[in-house]
Amino acid sequence: MTARMIMKLQVAQARLTTPDVLHLRLVHPLRPNLPEWSAGAHVDLRLPDGRVRQYSLCGNPDDLSAYEIAVKRETNGRGGSIWAHDHLTEGATAHVSAPRNNLPLVDAKRIVIVAGGIGITPFVSMVRTLMKQGRDFTLHYCARSASEAPLLDELKDICGPSLQCWFSQEGSRFDPAVIGPSDPDTHVYVCGPQRLLDAVQSALADWPEDHVHTEVFQLTLDENFKAEPFEATIASTGQRLHVRADQSLLEVLRNAGFIVASSCELGVCGSCECGYLDGIVIHRDKSLPVSKRQDRMLPCVSRARVAVTLDM
Numbered sequence: 001m002t003a004r005m006i007m008k009l010q011v012a013q014a015r016l017t018t019p020d021v022l023h024l025r026l027v028h029p030l031r032p033n034l035p036e037w038s039a040g041a042h043v044d045l046r047l048p049d050g051r052v053r054q055y056s057l058c059g060n061p062d063d064l065s066a067y068e069i070a071v072k073r074e075t076n077g078r079g080g081s082i083w084a085h086d087h088l089t090e091g092a093t094a095h096v097s098a099p100r101n102n103l104p105l106v107d108a109k110r111i112v113i114v115a116g117g118i119g120i121t122p123f124v125s126m127v128r129t130l131m132k133q134g135r136d137f138t139l140h141y142c143a144r145s146a147s148e149a150p151l152l153d154e155l156k157d158i159c160g161p162s163l164q165c166w167f168s169q170e171g172s173r174f175d176p177a178v179i180g181p182s183d184p185d186t187h188v189y190v191c192g193p194q195r196l197l198d199a200v201q202s203a204l205a206d207w208p209e210d211h212v213h214t215e216v217f218q219l220t221l222d223e224n225f226k227a228e229p230f231e232a233t234i235a236s237t238g239q240r241l242h243v244r245a246d247q248s249l250l251e252v253l254r255n256a257g258f259i260v261a262s263s264c265e266l267g268v269c270g271s272c273e274c275g276y277l278d279g280i281v282i283h284r285d286k287s288l289p290v291s292k293r294q295d296r297m298l299p300c301v302s303r304a305r306v307a308v309t310l311d312m
């Protein structure tokens with residue numbers, strides 16, 4: 001569990017791509033190049049009060065002279081996006097982490113992408129990469145209207161006929177049935193509002209779980225979940241920690257003096273990921289891939305039934 005490097009970047013360009021989505025171009029004031037990243041990656045934006053928000057990089061992975069992010073003004077959010085809209089004007093400083101990728105592009109024969117509104121951001125770099133590699137893909141882009149679809153002009157230029165727009169106010173509504181039946185050569189990527197994720201996931205219920213990839217920046221925790229206390233044992237020392245029902249494992253580890261990286265504390269960013277050796281873990285996040293859940297967990301939201309032994 002390592003802390004992520006934070007860089008002081010400068011806002012080189014700030015423009016509204018829709019009335020409520022701010023597109024930012026961030027550069028290093030001294031260095032010509034920023035750390036490398038790949039399609040699907042995101043960065044943390046650190047707010048002045050220490051809170052952190054994740055934003056997908058929506059520029060070109062081949063252009064390391066700048067990072068680009070798009071921030072939707074969420075008037076009913078937790079305040080981070082409003083701060084960004086109000087303060088990240090040209091010349092301002094933004095505290096930004098090195099990129100991390102929870103949504104890598106897989107090497108499948110065919111890629112289908114479904115994006116809703118601001119959920120388009122992780123896919124701009126992905127379609128650039130797919131075009132560059134000459135691969136078969138379709139991007140379904142859902143929004144209320146063209147004027148409310150962030151980065152639409154860029155996407156038209158990048159994708160050509162592989163872009164299919166579904167604008168509900170213009171009478172075309174996306175139906176997940178267009179994705180078709182389960183196909184071993186196809187992987188599907190989805191990002192957008194929860195109802196879009198739910199609709200696509202239920203339409204693809206018989207697809208292999210590892211062929212459907214989702215990016216979630218907000219976690220909807222199960223309101224009916226009843227947390228129970230459990231014991232956590234540190235494998236390297238045998239130290240036993242009690243996690244009360246009203247505490248997270250992350251909180252208990254920190255109270256015991258462990259330095260644990262974290263960012264969202266919502267089970268979304270993956271930065272608190274740690275290993276476990278035994279125990280029944282109740283995974284409550286939506287970001288850890290199924291393939292890692294046998295021995296990795298996110299202690300900010302995930303818990304254990306009775307006891308867990310942590311690989312630390």
Ligand code: FES
Nearest residue numbers: 263265270272300
């Ligand atoms: S801190 Fe983000 S997943 Fe745990």
